[in-house]
Amino acid sequence: MDDLLNPLIQGDRRALSRAITLIESTRSDHRDRAVSLLATLPDRQALRIGLSGTPGVGKSTFIEAFGTMLTEAGLRVAVLAVDPSSTRSGGSILGDKTRMETLSRNPMAFIRPTPSSAQLGGVARRTREAIRLCEAAGYDVVLIETVGVGQSETLVAEMCDLFVLLLAPAGGDELQGVKRGIMEMADLILVNKADGDLLSTARRTVADYAGALRLLRKRPQDPEGFPKALPVSAATQDGLPNAWAEMQALTDWRRKNGHFDENRAQQARHWFMAELRAGLLARLDTPDARARLDQLGTAVARGDAAPAEAARQMLDWLTSTAAK
Amino acid sequence: MDDLLNPLIQGDRRALSRAITLIESTRSDHRDRAVSLLATLPDRQALRIGLSGTPGVGKSTFIEAFGTMLTEAGLRVAVLAVDPSSTRSGGSILGDKTRMETLSRNPMAFIRPTPSSAQLGGVARRTREAIRLCEAAGYDVVLIETVGVGQSETLVAEMCDLFVLLLAPAGGDELQGVKRGIMEMADLILVNKADGDLLSTARRTVADYAGALRLLRKRPQDPEGFPKALPVSAATQDGLPNAWAEMQALTDWRRKNGHFDENRAQQARHWFMAELRAGLLARLDTPDARARLDQLGTAVARGDAAPAEAARQMLDWLTSTAAK
Known part of the structure; x- marks a missing residue:
């Protein structure tokens, strides 16, 4: 039995960190382990x-507020990031933990920065495996954050139970900027910054997206009214409890109908x-083969x-060669 | 030695047809052969x-006129098609040979309809191998036609020496419809239907595309002025000799500079x-493995x-299993 297993199961955050580092390693002995x-x-x-x-929509502030709310309700929250662009930029969307200062100091929360370099295929494997580790460590909610670039949304949608799109209040023209494919993946659209001067714009944006969502075909696994668009404010925390209630309602429905397990089974396959x-x-990637x-x-x-x-x-x- | 090899090399069109049918087969003994x-x-x-x-631009009429012109200059011309969409539609862009009535009866020409069903990966393999067979059969020019959908252009660009985009006369707005990525692959943009009432529109369109092409970075392997936009008329045959002359000029330049062979070497790799x-x-695709x-x-x-x-x-x- 692996030394990491017991502390990991008992929820030791350092063991979890070390286990994630292990699955991120490309060394073949690490991989075997x-x-x-x-x-x-x-x-x-x-x-x-x-x-x-997309950047600027207030994703970190949202995660900070939403995550804190969940921990206050007694839930343990892990935050992971999928950032295929980090391969090129060398950057890291969660690299700067100070982006989520309160949550990163919260003992009920675990935040894992993206490693600075990775291959696209590797990003998917690593994140899926990190999710499993967080689950084994007893986290109740795993938030998988992604920047809205390229295929990262599809990648994330293929490894989660719920897919939430966080958008900013916007005019009708900007509405067009959200790709249809991304809209179709969303279970919930949250329009952030629904506070202060932007409140009425945000409400109008919610109505616009709600209209757009109605034009998409309802998924057979979902109850009436989903996918939904809702206003939230990460700053004032307005709408966050409601958003969480909707996520739970949808999840409960899918669990009852077997769609939750079915989706997980498909994802595992x-x-x-x-x-x-x-x-x-990978057989092409040995020194002899190369x-x-x-x-x-x-x-x-x-x-x-x-x-x-x-x-x-x-x-x-x-x-x-394999026969030898 | 294969029975088909000799007649194929001697330019027997039935042998060529049978060889293409052979490479299209998914039976493993056919594949080995x-x-x-x-x-x-x-x-x-x-x-x-x-x-x-795109459909409606007059591609078959163009191939008919251009191909006939080449055969009149003593060149043997083969026409192949790449149509990944045929998987879904069951259709075939060259299925109806009557689309190119004159050329299909021309003894200097060979037209191969797309098979009605194929996997996307299979389309690429088959077409590349069909090109090699046409070359072995002594054809001087192989035209690889594709409809402008999805990734078929990229696929075709990866297997040809020259990539030509055939477009219709259009207003400035429609110019935007041509994706930048496709423009960047083109060595030559031909604006078809430059005749009759559309002549002046076509000329304006050529100027628009020429302007757009100048904004793209010149490829180091190409002489000054390329990629180029030119007007042609498949109906009146105006501009076809000029288009052919430009294709030859570009090819000669690339041959002299080694870029032609370099490109082929890269494509082969x-x-x-x-x-x-x-x-x-394919090792996953045996009955035991399945x-x-x-x-x-x-x-x-x-x-x-x-x-x-x-x-x-x-x-x-x-x-x-492999070891057994």
């Missing part, structure tokens, strides 16, 4: 909430296939070998 | 021209890697096995 650790985790479930929103494909392709690839690739580039024939040779070589 | 045949093809080169344009990845993943996958997938879906652990088991199983 990570796979074994993941295979022995107890079957605890948190509510996995994906949260997306998907994750299994992704791991499998990655594992197969040398052979380079040799065959050069022959192909020179026109000395046909691509399909060279591929067949490489596959035969992999088979004979 | 196809790979062997491809490995023995002589090293003949045609000019590979990718041609994209890319193709090799794609074949290799497909070959690795049965095992199904078993593990069900365990994962039920929560009885962790995805990463199940993936490891499947990989171990594949290795032990």
Whole structure:
């Protein structure tokens, strides 16, 4: 049994941190240990909430306020981030813990900054595995934050139970800026900054999104009225209890109808296939394989070998190597 | 030596047709024969021209007129189609040979309709291999037609020497409809229907596109003035000789500078890697592997096995099976 397992299950935050560092490692002995650790985790479930929103919408303030509210209700909250763009920028959306100062000092909360560099495929694996670790450590809610770039929303939607889109009060034109595909993934649209001078704009924006959501086909697994648009204010905390109540109502409904478990089962299958494909392709990533690839690739580039024939040779070589 | 090889090399069109049918087959004995045949093809080169344009722009009329002009200049012309959408629609953009009535009866030309069903990955492999077969059969120019949907342009750009975008005369607003990514792939933009009432609109459109192209960064492998926008009329054949002259000028330049061969070498490497990845993943597609996958997938879906652990088991199983 892994040394980390017991303290992790008992909710030790340092053990959780170390376990996440382990699954983030690309060293093959670390990977072996990570796979074994993941295979022995107890079957605890948190509510996995994906949260997306473009920069400037007030995502960290929202997480800070929403997370604090949940901990005050006695729930343990973990915050993870998916940021495929960090590969390029070297940046980190949660790197600066001071962004969520109150929550990061809260003993009921766990915040994990994004590592500064990762491959896109690796981001998905790492985050999914980190979610499992947080669940095993007894967290009740796992918030998975993502910046609204590229395919990160789809990635997050494929690993969470609820997908929440946080948007800013906006005019009708800006409404068009939200891609239809993203709208279709959302279970809840929260229009933030519904306070002070922006209150009436926010309310109008909520109505606009509610109208847009009605045009999308209702998902068979959801009760009447979902997906929903609601106003919230991370600053004044108005609307946060209501947003949480709606999330719970939707989750309860899906649990009762079996859709919750069905969704998780599908996601697990998907994750299994992704791991499998990655594992197969990893066979090309050994020093011997890379040398052979380079040799065959050069022959192909020179026109000395046909691509399909060279591929067949490489596959035969992999088979004979695996047999040894 | 394959029975098809000799008649194919001698330019027998029925042998070429049968060879393309062979590479399109998914039967594994056919695939083995196809790979062997491809490995023995002589090293003949045609000019590979990718041609994209949205429906209604007059693509078939253009190919008919342009292809006929080339055959009149003594060149043998093959026309292939890439239509990933045919998977869904069951349709076929070249299925109706009557679309190019003159060219399809021309002994110097060869037109291959798209098969009605195919997987996206399969479309790329098949088309690339069909190009090689056309080259071996002595064709001088291979036109690869694609409808402007999804990723088909990128796919075609990755397998041709020149990429031509055929567009209709349009107002300034419609200019915006051409995605920047597609513009950046184009070596030549041809504005069709530059005749009759549309002549002046077409000329204005050419000027608009020329302006847009100047804003894109010039590719280091190209001479001054490229990518270019030109007016053509498939109906009156005006501008076709000029378009062909520009294609030749660009090709000659790239040949002289080594960029032509460099591009082909890169494409061959890319193709090799794609074949290799497909070959690795094909190991999951045997009856035994599917049965095992199904078993593990069900365990994962039920929560009885962790995805990463199940993936490891499947990989171990594949290795032990390959060793037998």
